[in-house]
Amino acid sequence: xxxxxxxxxxxxxxxxxxxxxxxxxxxxxxxxxxxxxxxxxxxxxxxxxxxxxxxxxxxxxxxxxxxxxxxxxxxxxxxxxxxxxxxxxxxxxxxxxxxxxxxxxxxxxxxxxxxxxxxxxxxxxxxxxxxxxxxxxxxxxxxxxxxxxxxxxxxxxxxxxxxxxxxxxxxxxxxxxxxxxxxxxxxxxxxxxxxxxxxxxxxxxxxxxxxxxxxxxxxx
Amino acid sequence: xxxxxxxxxxxxxxxxxxxxxxxxxxxxxxxxxxxxxxxxxxxxxxxxxxxxxxxxxxxxxxxxxxxxxxxxxxxxxxxxxxxxxxxxxxxxxxxxxxxxxxxxxxxxxxxxxxxxxxxxxxxxxxxxxxxxxxxxxxxxxxxxxxxxxxxxxxxxxxxxxxxxxxxxxxxxxxxxxxxxxxxxxxxxxxxxxxxxxxxxxxxxxxxxxxxxxxxxxxxxxxxxxxxxxxxx
Numbered sequence: 001x002x003x004x005x006x007x008x009x010x011x012x013x014x015x016x017x018x019x020x021x022x023x024x025x026x027x028x029x030x031x032x033x034x035x036x037x038x039x040x041x042x043x044x045x046x047x048x049x050x051x052x053x054x055x056x057x058x059x060x061x062x063x064x065x066x067x068x069x070x071x072x073x074x075x076x077x078x079x080x081x082x083x084x085x086x087x088x089x090x091x092x093x094x095x096x097x098x099x100x101x102x103x104x105x106x107x108x109x110x111x112x113x114x115x116x117x118x119x120x121x122x123x124x125x126x127x128x129x130x131x132x133x134x135x136x137x138x139x140x141x142x143x144x145x146x147x148x149x150x151x152x153x154x155x156x157x158x159x160x161x162x163x164x165x166x167x168x169x170x171x172x173x174x175x176x177x178x179x180x181x182x183x184x185x186x187x188x189x190x191x192x193x194x195x196x197x198x199x200x201x202x203x204x205x206x207x208x209x210x211x212x213x214x215x216x217x218x219x220x
Numbered sequence: 221x222x223x224x225x226x227x228x229x230x231x232x233x234x235x236x237x238x239x240x241x242x243x244x245x246x247x248x249x250x251x252x253x254x255x256x257x258x259x260x261x262x263x264x265x266x267x268x269x270x271x272x273x274x275x276x277x278x279x280x281x282x283x284x285x286x287x288x289x290x291x292x293x294x295x296x297x298x299x300x301x302x303x304x305x306x307x308x309x310x311x312x313x314x315x316x317x318x319x320x321x322x323x324x325x326x327x328x329x330x331x332x333x334x335x336x337x338x339x340x341x342x343x344x345x346x347x348x349x350x351x352x353x354x355x356x357x358x359x360x361x362x363x364x365x366x367x368x369x370x371x372x373x374x375x376x377x378x379x380x381x382x383x384x385x386x387x388x389x390x391x392x393x394x395x396x397x398x399x400x401x402x403x404x405x406x407x408x409x410x411x412x413x414x415x416x417x418x419x420x421x422x423x424x425x426x427x428x429x430x431x432x433x434x435x436x437x438x439x440x441x442x443x444x445x446x447x448x449x450x451x452x
Binding site for chain 1: 273297298300309320322340345348388391395396397442443444446450
C-alpha cells in the first residue's frame with residue numbers, strides 16, 4: 001500500500017543523523033520533526049530566524065512574535081536562539097546546516113528540482129528554497145510520486161522553472177525511496193509496503209535504476 | 221546622545237512621496253511595522269516600490285497598500301497567501317521581482333554596509349540568474365547580486381530608546397536589522413520606547429546610528445497568520 005504523508009515523514013525521519021542541524025520545509029517535511037528516532041539529537045533551523053524550534057504551543061499560549069518559516073506559531077526549546085535573516089542564510093549558505101528536507105513539484109533524474117512557480121498560473125515565489133538547495137550537502141525531497149492528474153513527478157527533465165540544478169540527493173515518495181545517482185538516474189532503494197517494482201516503474205518517467213531485489217521500507 | 225524621537229507616526233513619515241522606494245521589515249505578518257503601513261495607506265501615496273520579504277495578506281500588512289493599488293513594484297521572496305497580489309501580478313498591473321530569501325537579506329545588508337555587490341550560489345541555473353554575471357569560486361558557479369537601498373526603511377522593534385537603539389523579540393527580528401541599515405532615512409516603530417540608558421548596551425541588536433526616527437506605535441494588532449496549537 002502506498003504511504004500517506006505521515007508515512008513519508010516517518011521514513012525520512014530515519015535519515016536523520018545524530019548531532020546535526022536540519023532545515024525542514026513546509027508541508028510533509030514539517031511532520032518529520034514528530035518522528036525523530038530514539039537516541040538521535042537534532043536541532044531544527046527555520047530560516048525566518050530560529051534554531052532549536054520546538055513543537056506547536058499549547059492552546060492559548062501562542063505568541064505572534066514566534067513563528068516558523070511556514071508562518072505557523074511554534075515554541076522554542078531550551079538552548080534555542082533567534083537571529084536575523086542574513087545570519088540565518090549565513091548558516092545555510094555557509095553549510096552549517098547539514099540536511100535540508102523540502103517538497104517539490106518536479107524532480108529530474110539529474111537532481112534538478114522545481115518547486116516555486118507555475119508560469120501564468122501559480123506565483124508564490126521561491127522563499128528560501130533556492131538558497132537552501134544551492135548550499136546544503138544533503139538534500140532530501142519529500143513528495144507524492146505523481147501529481148493530482150496521475151502524472152509522474154520524477155522526470156527526465158523538469159518542465160517547470162527550476163529552483164536548483166543537480167542538487168537533490170534522495171527522494172522519498174508515497175511509493176519509494178530513491179537515490180539520485182551522480183551520473184544520473186533514480187536508483188530504487190526501497191519500496192513502500194506492498195508496492196511492486198512495476199508500479200514504481202510505471203509512475204516514474206525519469207530513468208529508474210533497479211538492481212537486484214528491492215526491499216520494502218521498514219516503517220514504525 | 222542624539223535624540224531620534226518623533227512624536228507620532230505622522231511625523232515619522234514626514235517627507236514620503238509618490239514613486240519612492242521603501243523597505244519594510246517583517247516575515248509574513250511577524251515583525252511588520254503595522255502603524256507605519258496604516259499611515260502610508262492613509263496618506264494615499266502612489267507608485268511606490270516596496271522591498272519586503274512578503275506582501276502581507278489581503279486585509280493586513282502590505283496587502284492593505286495593494287488593495288488601494290498604491291504599489292507599483294514589489295521586491296520579495298515569497299508572496300503566497302495573497303489573492304489580490306497574485307491577481308495584480310498575473311494581470312501585469314504590478315511589477316514583481318522575486319528573489320531568493322537569503323539573497324534578499326544579504327542585498328539589504330550589503331546596501332547598508334557599503335558593499336555594492338556579492339556572489340552567491342543561490343539561483344544559479346534558474347531564472348534568477350538570467351542577465352547576471354556568473355563566476356566560479358572553488359569549482360562552483362555563483363551569480364552576482366547587487367546591493368539594495370531605499371529612500372525609507374521602516375522597521376519594527378520590541379523595545380527602543382531615545383537614541384534609536386533597538387531590541388527585537390524572537391522571530392520578529394527577521395529582516396528588520398538589515399533593512400534598518402539600508403534606508404536613507406530609517407524609521408523604527410517600537411512597542412516600548414524608553415529613555416537612553418535604560419536598555420543594556422550588551423543586549424542591543426540595532427545600534428542607533430542606523431535609525432533616524434523612532435516612535436512608539438499607538439497600537440499593535442500583531443495578527444497571527446497560521447495559528448497552530450497542540451492540546452494539553
